[in-house]
Amino acid sequence: MSEDMIFGVEFPRSKADFDFAMHTMQEFYSNYERGLFTDPHRLFFNAIIYISHGHGRHFIDHQVCHIKPGTLLFVSKYQAHRFDYNPDIRGYIIPFCDNILFYGEEDPYKSRIRSAFEDINFIHEDEDSCGFFFEQLWTEYKNLHCKLTEEVIRNALRTLVLKTLVRRHQSSLDSNHQTNYSADYCKFHKLIKTHFVYTRTLEKYAGMMGLTTKKLNQIARENTGKSGKELIDSYAMLESKRLLAYSQEPISSIALKLGFSEPTNLTKFFKKHSGLTPKEFRNLCLYHGNK
Template sequence: MPKDIPNIAFNAKKTNNSGIDILTIEKLASRTDLLDNHHPEKVHQVAFNMIVYYTEGESKQLVDFVWHPVKKHTIIHISKGQINAFKFTKGLKGYILLFTTDYLQKQINSLPKNEIVRLFNAHLFSPIIQVPIDSNVLQYFELFYNEFNNLKEDYNQENTYKALHSIIFSKLERLKQYQTFHLKHSNQLNTFLNFKSLLEQHYKVSRNADFYANRLHITYKHLNTICKTTVGITAKQFIDQFIILEAKRLLINSEIKSTELAYNLGFEEPTNFVKYFKKHTGFTPNSFKKDYI
């Protein structure tokens, strides 16, 4: 059964690719070989990770149903499974670095833990980084692009890619850390990440914050304090935001009926899910899907 919103798979043009690719925004905008329902300006879901560096122009980019303004030296980072769409405007330029989750997993041992937490934690951080004018991050994107498209040399190129990928990650983590200075690795942050992990596993079972507090062996009050400190909202609000985002992704990326979706998300009655969804979005599931499609 065809999907309403395409799920775009990783498909590098370079042969013997280990799971990483880079192209320019201009190249993507000018491609004519894309099917109409796969056009990058239309809403789609990505099956890979992506870092977009805007070097010229102004526009906006959709990430999980929110349009973010972009300009020169804006970086957008997107995780596998997120909803995305570009808006190509005149004079828009930049680089798009794509890599699979398998590639990222292989890189994890050479990357500080902070970098994975800050750059690819969609429920915890904004996807935007504004790069300072005096930063040299762009030089590494340019170097990566030139190395990747160098057809004359292929000896040891994979190690070159890995090294440049690690440098770019480290540079971006440092910039992200300045923007999220209040979040340092601590027992509170680790507990929050454990809470998020439990929620990803059990959100179909329970939407009750007490359920997760018990499994973390802490009180409901303590979990609330941790959530407010970490993301500025209560544990229940975080649970609701998580479930609504999952519901939105499922609604627009399949032909699932809202009744079936309600049961899949752990609601005993479809009417309860409709009320829950409308309370948090202002739309019924069907009207939301129709609006986005």
């Protein structure tokens, strides 16, 4: 990610062996230069933002979220986002690495939590239903030197994620008659995120996983209802939209960055999947971002 066209932010580590931090919105606004959070940036960790007071907008990938009291924003690793500065906003920001949520590799909720972070970026809850969790996390975070505090934070954060994000995600899966994502699907999805620039052929991914293309297609359809190729192209489209919406680079440079040999190939690919040219999509993002 060192050559990423979107500015990257590393985890703001407060303690060498604990992958969790927490800020009030007021503290966050006063401690960082405004451009660092109002300009588009990509996270190399996860983050949860809770709004307790105020209204405004927040941008995650190419989506606009209209925030209000009770809004929960979930930003997963590698997603791009930016703040729409409003000093009247109150709440909390929690950056963390998701490994602190899990109890080892065999944790039965590991794939559910990661999948939920991938699929849902914001939900609106009753403002009183989540405030308690954040207030407790804040109290514990200010006392990190105390014994057992890290474990209390770990359990409180896990409970918060399960109660809000994972429960909402599960409800969405149930309504679509889908099951929880399998380990093979999660592995495939992870490979797509790290290799889509180099290859978008299903055969290559099947080879990486030691499977036939038929079996990989079956895994993809059982978990998402889409073919393996559709999933690969879908992620390539998502990253294309991120770079078009959040970077100032020429479309020709973005095309090369994404593995297209010619800018016209990106244009054909993008229009096939969205009905818009890259330039039209970028102009649309600029329009909505300035409104």
